Amino acid sequence: xxxxxxxxxxxxxxxxxxxxxxxxxxxxxxxxxxxxxxxxxxxxxxxxxxxxxxxxxxxxxxxxxxxxxxxxxxxxxxxxxxxxxxxxxxxxxxxxxxxxxxxxxxxxxxxxxxxxxxxxxxxxxxxxxxxxxxxxxxxxxxxxxxxxxxxxxxxxxxxxxxxxxxxxxxxxxxxxxxxxxxxxxxxxxxxxxxxxxxxxxxxxxxxxxxxxxxxxxxxxxxxxxxxxxxxxxxxxxxxxxxxxxxxxxxxxxxxxxxxxxxxxxxxxxxxxxxxxxxxxxxxxxxxxxxxxxxxxxxxxxxxxxxxxxxxxxxxxxxxxxxxxxxxxxxxxxxxxxxxxxxxxxxxxxxxxxxxxxxxxxxxxxxxxxxxxxxxxxx
Numbered sequence: 001x002x003x004x005x006x007x008x009x010x011x012x013x014x015x016x017x018x019x020x021x022x023x024x025x026x027x028x029x030x031x032x033x034x035x036x037x038x039x040x041x042x043x044x045x046x047x048x049x050x051x052x053x054x055x056x057x058x059x060x061x062x063x064x065x066x067x068x069x070x071x072x073x074x075x076x077x078x079x080x081x082x083x084x085x086x087x088x089x090x091x092x093x094x095x096x097x098x099x100x101x102x103x104x105x106x107x108x109x110x111x112x113x114x115x116x117x118x119x120x121x122x123x124x125x126x127x128x129x130x131x132x133x134x135x136x137x138x139x140x141x142x143x144x145x146x147x148x149x150x151x152x153x154x155x156x157x158x159x160x161x162x163x164x165x166x167x168x169x170x171x172x173x174x175x176x177x178x179x180x181x182x183x184x185x186x187x188x189x190x191x192x193x194x195x196x197x198x199x200x201x202x203x204x205x206x207x208x209x210x211x212x213x214x215x216x217x218x219x220x221x222x223x224x225x226x227x228x229x230x231x232x233x234x235x236x237x238x239x240x241x242x243x244x245x246x247x248x249x250x251x252x253x254x255x256x257x258x259x260x261x262x263x264x265x266x267x268x269x270x271x272x273x274x275x276x277x278x279x280x281x282x283x284x285x286x287x288x289x290x291x292x293x294x295x296x297x298x299x300x301x302x303x304x305x306x307x308x309x310x311x312x313x314x315x316x317x318x319x320x321x322x323x324x325x326x327x328x329x330x331x332x333x334x335x336x337x338x339x340x341x342x343x344x345x346x347x348x349x350x351x352x353x354x355x356x357x358x359x360x361x362x363x364x365x366x367x368x369x370x371x372x373x374x375x376x377x378x
Contacts, residue, residue: 009048009163010051011088012045012102014054017056022205032107098161113196124181124191126179127157129197131149153193154196172187234252241329242317260367265315267371270301319352322364326350
């Protein structure tokens with residue numbers, strides 16, 4: 001008969017030091033998508049009858065702060081086997097029939113995988129993935145031979161057992177086992193293999209955090225920036241707005257080409273990056289930017305966003321003026337901004353409004369622009 005959650009305990013082993021993962025603290029306490037790694041693992045077993053988390057004695061204060069009252073905390077031993085045995089001893093005579101033993105450094109364990117292990121607990125069971133890559137032996141940095149991958153599996157957790165049997169196996173084992181399947185087999189227990197899952201990875205190296213976040217659906221980094229700019233009218237016969245020359249009885253006054261719409265959007269992108277504004281990157285005191293095309297500024301901002309791993313998801317520009325009329329030119333402006341930024345035109349909006357004849361725009365003294373840009377890093 002399959003095991004059930006209300007009669008099964010979960011043991012989360014999180015007593016290691018995890019030095020290979022880098023960081024200032026052990027990997028199980030480092031943030032993954034904004035939450036410590038071990039808390040992701042604990043959450044996967046929240047509906048079990050008991051959850052026991054084994055942690056290093058030095059981490060007990062941290063454990064109590066994060067998990068106190070939610071789980072049973074147990075101090076780990078000098079080895080993994082000793083740590084697991086400490087947890088199993090706590091569960092002895094607790095009323096649960098089965099136990100699933102899981103690595104605290106596996107934060108993305110699917111519920112379906114847990115169900116597969118529970119469903120196979122007529123005897124001991126553990127998840128695994130067949131080895132599909134070629135296997136070599138190596139000596140002194142060179143390939144010294146090939147190893148057949150037939151019948152080889154990559155072991156995962158949680159590994160499930162009848163509580164009484166695995167506790168007896170641990171009590172009899174001399175210690176030093178790589179996992180609980182090794183302990184079980186040493187005691188003569190048969191262990192069934194159930195299909196594992198690629199996302200059920202174990203965090204070992206620094207780069208594993210990013211991979212785990214992708215499996216989690218990630219903590220998507222979304223940035224929103226706003227920009228605002230104003231330019232006064234001056235003598236001229238056209239204005240440049242969002243990269244488009246628009247015939248007009250005046251020009252716009254500015255150090256560059258005074259493209260108020262493009263300036264606002266450029267500052268919105270810089271703002272989303274927390275990267276200052278146009279003046280920081282292209283100081284008006286520098287004569288080389290006198291009369292420069294604002295396309296230079298916008299492309300620079302877009303390139304900086306991409307260099308930091310962000311995609312520009314969308315942009316919205318609002319031009320505030322009484323004249324000229326923007327509507328007849330908005331589609332061309334939209335296409336020009338899309339070309340410069342390097343995204344689809346359908347992700348850019350250019351629209352206009354008046355200030356109801358109030359203020360300097362209402363008096364036809366100049367043009368203002370508001371812009372918003374959304375940056376996304378998955």
